[in-house]
Amino acid sequence: MSASRELVLPPRPRNRGRTALVVLAVVAFTVATCIPAIGGVEIDLASIAKNWRNGADKLIELLQPNFAFFPRTVLPMLETLQMAVVGAVIAALVSVPLTLWAAKPTNPNSTGRFVVRTIINVIRSVPDLVYATILVAMVGVGALPGLLTLILFDLGIIVKLVSEAIDSADHGYMEAGRAAGGSQFQINRATALPQTWSLFTNQWLYTLELNVRISAILGIVGAGGIGRLLDERRGFYAYGDVSVIILEILLVVVLIEFFSNVIRKQLTK
């Protein structure tokens, strides 16, 4: 080894100026969101110091679940689960053609793609409970507005995520289909669809999980399920009952998460 050749460290990248700029922007935005005069959030720490006992009392009440209430929660919970399952299945059925329509490799027609994507983006930007509120006003109280909300919400997720996954993947097999003289429909049916089943299944299971979570609160605006009971018990300040309901939701969500993880492992094996 020659002694004359020293190792030269490359110069440290200097982006201190840009880091300062980014930090400044974040701080400025944060300060701007804290000014009540322009509609920001007034940070009110004094009221926390003054009223924290209220919240603590409520938490203590919540920590004493009234298990005698459990039998009354079974039927609404069942309704929540039914809504979640049916919503997920209908969304799954509708999502397949829409997804293929929204992805570039499976739909070369850019106008059609643009239309579907815009609709999906619009659907996605409305929050779930807002749908539920409006749909309850439109079609009346009950499981139906809840079901429609879940379907819309699920479609937004599935179509967006799966079509983006199709867009970013490599598609040699589709070329084979085209080389063999297939029409776009035949290519999609025979090559693209079998390749994307696992993507779809993954998202379907995920929306099922989400549906249980969401349909638990849909009842607050009158869209059926256990949320209605939750809202009612809260209205009576029966926090022991409320905590039973929360525990039940927790249990169901954890169980569904566990099973869908098992299924996902099987699928990716």
Place this chain on the structure above:
Amino acid sequence: MNASSRTTQTAMQPDTNTETIEPQSGRLEIPPQPSLLWPNILTIGVGAIVLAAGAGLQISWADIPQIPANVANYLQLMFASPNWEKLPRALTEMWRSISMAWLGAILCVVVSVPLGMLAARGVGPAWLRAILRGLFAIIRAVPEVIIAIILLTVTGLTPFTGALALGIAGIGTQGKWVYESIESAKEGASEAVRAAGGTTAEVTRWALWPAVAPSIMSFALYRFEINIRTSAVLGLVGAGGIGSMLSNYTNYREWDTVGMLLIVVIVTTMIVDAISGAIRRRIMEGTRIRELARSA
């Protein structure tokens, strides 16, 4: 099935090695078809569950054909001539929702990054990991609305309550993402630091943090996007912002105002998503080639 295909392979190997490819009897050995018994049973089971669930729902199925006409009617009421008179107030309320979402995201990230790091395998001790992961799971299971309702008794019906609720509710998911991304980071760097005699704190600072910082920042921005949607929901239970306005006017059945509010929500959400998405891509994928060429 696996075993049988392996035997076919070994049986065919001598042929290729000795290069005596004979036409034999001209028949390729087709592997036996995999049994479809279990998939079929599974399909029938799932189908039965779905049918039972659908049949059990208290829905008057006869009304369903009328839904499209109904919805079209209401859409016309909402969007045919939106009531733009209340736009200034709507924009203020939307900004309030954005403020809630932003403060909630910051609060959530500040709390969940250190906690999430402690909950990662190889960083925190096992007992602490179990406690933190349990905490995250519990927070994830409790809907934001419930957290907001508990907080309402402390801070009253203000947007600050909403920000706090968003901050606390996000910790569950955010903490999970942090420890999952740390655990999926490549082992090499942390092994190197440990081999050089680094303590756990030093491993975290010099190996794990640089590896996961971009994805954590990206998740933080994503939390802001999620919070914008959720803040509208919190408004429905009284935390202020655009959600409160929406639920009020829906209750009054003032559909032209509701239409205007929905347009504000949709447009704002899409703009925020686009900006935040662009920043996230920049964080995750780095400078574009064009910019690299300019700086070189």
